[in-house]
Every structure is written in C-alpha cells, then in structure tokens.
Amino acid sequence: MSGSSSQSAAGTPTGLLEIQRRMAAAVMHPLTRSETMPRRRRDGTSNKSEADAIIRPNDRLTSFERLEIYNRQYWFRLYSSFEEDFPGLQTILGRARFDSLMRAYLTDCPSESFTLRNLGSRLEAWLGEHPEHLGPHPQLALDMVRLEWAHIEAFDSEERPRLGAKKFAAIDENSTLRLQPHLRVLALSWPVDDLLLQVRTENGSAASSTNNASVARRRRHVRHIAGMAPRPIQLAIHRHENTVWYKELSPEEYRLLAALIEGKTLGESIDLALRDSEIPEEQRPAFLQEAFANWSMLGWFTS
Amino acid sequence: MPANRFNGFSDYAVGIGLRIPHYQHILSRHPVVDWFEIISENYMVDGGRPLEVLDQILEQYKVVQHGVSMYFGSADPLSREHLKKLKSLVRRTKTPWLSDHLCWGSVDGRYTHDLLPMPYTWEAVEVTARKIRQVQDYCEVPVVVENVSSYAEFHVSEMTEWEFLNEVVERADCGILLDVNNIYVSSKNHNFDPFTYVNSIPSHRVAQIHIAGHSKFEKYILDTHDHPVLPAVWRLYGRAIERCGPTATLLEWDDNIPSFDEVHAEALKATKFLKAAAEAAPRQESLTAMQVAAAAIVEPAGAAR
Numbered sequence: 001m002s003g004s005s006s007q008s009a010a011g012t013p014t015g016l017l018e019i020q021r022r023m024a025a026a027v028m029h030p031l032t033r034s035e036t037m038p039r040r041r042r043d044g045t046s047n048k049s050e051a052d053a054i055i056r057p058n059d060r061l062t063s064f065e066r067l068e069i070y071n072r073q074y075w076f077r078l079y080s081s082f083e084e085d086f087p088g089l090q091t092i093l094g095r096a097r098f099d100s101l102m103r104a105y106l107t108d109c110p111s112e113s114f115t116l117r118n119l120g121s122r123l124e125a126w127l128g129e130h131p132e133h134l135g136p137h138p139q140l141a142l143d144m145v146r147l148e149w150a151h152i153e154a155f156d157s158e159e160r161p162r163l164g165a166k167k168f169a170a171i172d173e174n175s176t177l178r179l180q181p182h183l184r185v186l187a188l189s190w191p192v193d194d195l196l197l198q199v200r201t202e203n204g205s206a207a208s209s210t211n212n213a214s215v216a217r218r219r220r221h222v223r224h225i226a227g228m229a230p231r232p233i234q235l236a237i238h239r240h241e242n243t244v245w246y247k248e249l250s251p252e253e254y255r256l257l258a259a260l261i262e263g264k265t266l267g268e269s270i271d272l273a274l275r276d277s278e279i280p281e282e283q284r285p286a287f288l289q290e291a292f293a294n295w296s297m298l299g300w301f302t303s
Numbered sequence: 304m305p306a307n308r309f310n311g312f313s314d315y316a317v318g319i320g321l322r323i324p325h326y327q328h329i330l331s332r333h334p335v336v337d338w339f340e341i342i343s344e345n346y347m348v349d350g351g352r353p354l355e356v357l358d359q360i361l362e363q364y365k366v367v368q369h370g371v372s373m374y375f376g377s378a379d380p381l382s383r384e385h386l387k388k389l390k391s392l393v394r395r396t397k398t399p400w401l402s403d404h405l406c407w408g409s410v411d412g413r414y415t416h417d418l419l420p421m422p423y424t425w426e427a428v429e430v431t432a433r434k435i436r437q438v439q440d441y442c443e444v445p446v447v448v449e450n451v452s453s454y455a456e457f458h459v460s461e462m463t464e465w466e467f468l469n470e471v472v473e474r475a476d477c478g479i480l481l482d483v484n485n486i487y488v489s490s491k492n493h494n495f496d497p498f499t500y501v502n503s504i505p506s507h508r509v510a511q512i513h514i515a516g517h518s519k520f521e522k523y524i525l526d527t528h529d530h531p532v533l534p535a536v537w538r539l540y541g542r543a544i545e546r547c548g549p550t551a552t553l554l555e556w557d558d559n560i561p562s563f564d565e566v567h568a569e570a571l572k573a574t575k576f577l578k579a580a581a582e583a584a585p586r587q588e589s590l591t592a593m594q595v596a597a598a599a600i601v602e603p604a605g606a607a608r
Binding site: 012013014015016017019020021023024027028053054055056058059060061063065066067069070073074077078081110111112113114115116117155156157158159181182239242243 | 354373407
C-alpha cells in the first residue's frame with residue numbers, strides 16, 4: 001500500500017479545523033476503479049504522505065490503510081444512497097456509464113446537507129453542464145432524472161390543509177391559488193413513468209440513514225431498456241394517502257398547473273393553458289370545470 | 304439507579320431500532336416492545352409516509368431519538384436548519400433524551416455522512432462540549448453522546464478516548480450513550496483493554512447503552528450492525544450494567560436485517576442482565592446474580608476475559 005511521494009503534504013496538523021479539512025480531503029477524494037484509495041490525488045498530493053502526517057499506524061495497518069477504510073466507507077455510503085434514489089437512471093445508462101456519472105457528480109457536488117435525502121438535488125443542473133454523461137439517449141436519461149427527483153420531492157414534502165369550500169367559492173380570475181408543496185408537474189419527451197414504476201417495484205425502496213459501517217458496495221440489478229420510443233407526455237407527480245402517484249396530464253392541464261405553481265393569477269393561468277389549444281371553444285368551460293373538480297378532489301389546492 | 308437526569312428520569316428497559324423492514328409487522332401485529340429508537344434524520348422531513356408511520360408508532364410505543372449527523376465534534380458551527388427540524392421532531396416524539404455521536408463528519412459545509420473519529424485534544428474537548436451545550440439549550444431536552452467505533456487514531460491526540468469522553472461530558476454536563484459494541488470494536492482496532500474503558504466512564508451519566516453485532520476482518524473489526532451480539536460484547540455489557548445499574552438498552556441491527564421477532568429476541572437477552580442488576584445493590588462491584596446472567600448468555604466461564 002505504500003507509495004513513494006514526490007509531493008509531500010504539509011506537516012502534521014494540530015488544529016481541529018485543519019485536521020478535519022485534510023482528513024475530509026482524503027476521505028472524499030474519489031476511489032480508484034478498483035475501489036481503493038488512490039496513492040496520489042488528482043492534484044498530485046500523495047495520500048500516503050497525508051495519511052502519515054495525520055493518522056497513527058498500528059501493528060496491523062499502515063496510516064494509509066487506516067485512512068483508506070474511511071475513504072471507502074464514504075463512497076460506498078454515497079453510492080448506495082445515490083443508486084437508491086436513481087434506479088431508473090441506472091437502468092437507462094447501464095452500470096458502467098451510471099457509475100462514471102455517479103462518481104463525477106458526487107465528486108463535483110458533495111453533500112451539503114445533513115441528510116442524504118438531498119444528495120441528488122443538483123443532478124439535473126449538473127447534467128446540463130455535463131451532457132457527456134447522459135449516454136446515447138440524453139433526453140431519455142434527463143427525463144428520468146427529472147422524474148426521479150420529483151418522486152423524491154413528492155414523497156416527503158409538506159401536505160398543507162386543503163382549501164375549504166368557502167375560500168374556493170370566493171376565487172375570481174385575479175386570485176392566485178396555492179398548490180400542495182408535494183405536487184410537481186413535468187413535461188417530458190419520453191414516457192419514463194412506466195419504466196420507473198417497473199424499476200422501483202423490482203428494486204424496492206428503503207432509503208434511510210443508519211450509523212453502521214459498509215463492508216462493501218451494494219450492487220443493484222440492472223435491466224437493459226429496449227423498445228422504448230420517445231413520446232411527449234406531461235405528468236403530475238403527487239402524493240395521495242402517502243403514496244407517490246404519477247398522473248398523466250393533457251398539455252392544457254400541464255400548462256394550467258405549471259402557471260398556477262409559478263404563482264400566476266387564475267386568469268393568466270387559464271389564458272396560458274388554452275392558448276393554441278386544440279380544445280374547441282365551446283368545450284373549454286367543461287374542460288376547466290372537470291380539471292378543477294378533479295384536482296380539488298385530490299386535495300391539490302391549499303390555503 | 305434505574306434512571307437519571309440525563310435520560311429525563313425515564314425508566315426504560317430493552318428497546319430496538321425502528322427500521323423500515325419491520326414497519327408492517329409492528330403496525331399490524333402490535334408486538335410488545337419496551338421502546339423504539341428512531342434515527343432522527345429519517346423523520347426530519349416535512350410530510351409523507353415516514354411521519355405517518357412515526358405517528359402511528361407514537362400512539363402505541365415510547366420512542367427515543369438517536370441522531371447520526373449533528374457532528375458535535377466538527378469545527379463547523381451547528382446548522383440552524385438542522386436544529387430547527389430536530390427541535391420540531393423532539394416536540395413531536397416527546398423523546399425523554401436525545402442522542403448523537405461523539406464524532407465529526409462535516410467540514411466547510413460539506414458532509415461525509417460518516418461518524419469520523421475525533422482527535423483527542425483539548426481544543427476538540429472545548430469545541431465539542433460547547434456544541435453539545437448549544438444543542439441541549441436549543442432543543443430543551445437532555446442530550447447524551449455516544450462513543451463511536453473507530454479505525455484510525457490521530458498523531459495529535461493528547462489523551463485516551465475515554466479520557467476525552469469524560470472531559471467532554473463533564474464540560475457539557477451531558478449524558479452518555481455507552482455503546483459497548485463500539486468500545487469492543489475500537490479496543491481491537493487500537494489495542495486497548497475494553498474493560499478499562501468501561502471502568503473509567505462516569506456511571507452516573509450513562510443514560511442509555513447500545514449493543515450490536517460487528518464483522519471481523521483479517522486486520523481490523525468493522526461496526527456493521529449485521530450480526531447478533533457477540534459473547535465478548537455481552538460480557539462488556541454485563542460489566543457496564545454492573546457499574547451503571549439497570550439502564551435503557553438498545554439493540555442496533557441495520558444491515559441484513561432479520562425478522563422482527565429475531566431482532567427482538569436478540570435484544571431481550573439483555574433483560575437477564577437488567578434483572579440481575581435490579582436485584583442487586585446499585586453500583587456494587589461484585590454481583591453474583593450478574594455473573595449468573597452473563598454465564599447464561601455468553602460462552603462458558605472459561606472463555607470469559
């Protein structure tokens with residue numbers, strides 16, 4: 001495990017902050033492809049020198065080997081959590097490409113939250129800057145990321161009290177309507193909802209924090225996708241009786257909900273929804289009545 | 304000494320960790336369990352199934368919160384968002400005490416989500432004790448700190464782990480969650496006598512004890528919580544109970560989780576120790592009843608330490 005060092009690290013740190021910064025730099029540095037701690041970091045720093053400076057060896061393990069236990073545990077824990085959150089993306093990309101994406105993303109965007117639940121919060125934005133990780137069907141992969149993150153948000157976001165009949169009756173075209181915080185709407189180019197439901201059913205889902213150590217990385221079953229074709233869909237991702245549901249929306253329903261979520265007035269939202277709509281003029285009142293009745297029944301409007 | 308101010312003067316016996324694979328069993332069969340320990344972070348959310356399940360559990364069982372990411376030992380200041388969510392959960396569960404680990408895990412706002420060992424320095428004592436006091440004051444509930452398993456030691460350490468623990472809890476005036484499995488794991492990884500550790504802790508501050516299983520590798524032991532409690536850990540537990548008296552005890556089983564009944568049965572092995580301690584005079588150093596209890600669970604007497 002020992003490696004020669006051409007670039008020695010600074011001496012033994014004594015202050016708490018410096019110790020923690022230098023140990024975290026080693027612990028959070030990516031593993032090698034064989035999931036060991038690299039002898040040298042990307043910036044040329046020798047991990048052996050750093051380990052020797054910070055960690056005492058014992059009669060069985062070198063300083064490097066002791067630090068490596070933490071380096072491996074860090075990545076195994078993050079890999080498990082990320083894989084748990086994005087099983088659909090893994091299915092689309094395949095294991096090797098997914099692993100590469102996961103490693104790069106988690107290196108660029110380490111957790112900045114006390115909870116692993118937020119680990120994937122920056123993935124969509126990051127992929128916008130790193131489309132090379134999206135594989136041969138970039139829009140398919142991106143759509144899946146958006147749906148999987150919306151699922152996470154819908155799962156445990158707040159549920160506010162429903163809008164009462166009295167307040168509902170007082171609404172006019174200048175009113176703004178508040179929707180449930182767990183409701184998300186997405187316009188996607190691929191019908192990834194069915195695929196994700198299938199994958200989540202196969203994999204199960206039990207993401208949670210623990211305080212035990214990880215012996216090794218868990219591997220998930222990966223199925224190759226075949227026969228999928230693009231088809232534009234609009235989805236509402238919401239929670240009903242504490243289960244996350246995907247509800248397909250018409251383009252008009254999607255535009256209406258998206259505008260309301262943005263905080264536009266009811267009048268503005270309806271205008272946006274029905275602009276360029278193929279719904280005949282005479283059927284529009286009935287469309288609006290039915291849409292609002294359904295959404296009200298689902299409890300999407302809140303005070 | 305069945306209860307003290309560090310565990311809210313509550314008198315809990317043997318609990319188990321509330322884990323997702325057991326939700327259905329618990330909610331449908333309502334097994335008799337003294338109490339459940341929850342990982343706070345899993346319920347520090349705004350809504351949804353985690354809180355629904357928790358509320359159902361709270362209707363029937365006593366619940367104690369155990370955190371994994373407060374990182375008392377991090378040089379970083381405490382996260383306001385974290386504290387706010389934690390206090391909200393404390394009000395929901397009415398936990399009699401609140402535990403987290405004597406470790407660090409974040410720096411410069413980045414989280415490792417691991418329980419990293421402390422350098423045992425006087426500076427670290429001050430930082431850690433100050434943050435524990437801040438959490439205790441903010442959450443308005445007794446805080447207890449748990450010793451972690453570790454695989455590394457620092458050159459700069461100025462004291463032993465148990466000396467560090469003692470200094471921190473005295474300065475923070477907080478309780479201890481004594482994890483005897485962690486003591487055992489660290490003792491093997493760092494070549495110290497685990498009984499020296501247990502014999503050195505201030506027994507009047509011990510609010511809770513953790514027991515768990517671990518995994519042995521060629522050169523070190525890993526705290527995996529994926530096995531039954533090993534005999535050596537039961538022996539250490541017996542000694543801890545001898546010193547502390549009957550103390551709320553919790554079995555952690557976080558990986559390769561077997562059926563609820565199997566986990567509960569493993570946890571209930573602690574009952575013999577607790578009963579023996581209750582029958583004996585508190586803090587008595589030599590307890591015949593305790594030795595009998597230990598012998599019933601662990602290996603034959605000849606294999607004892």
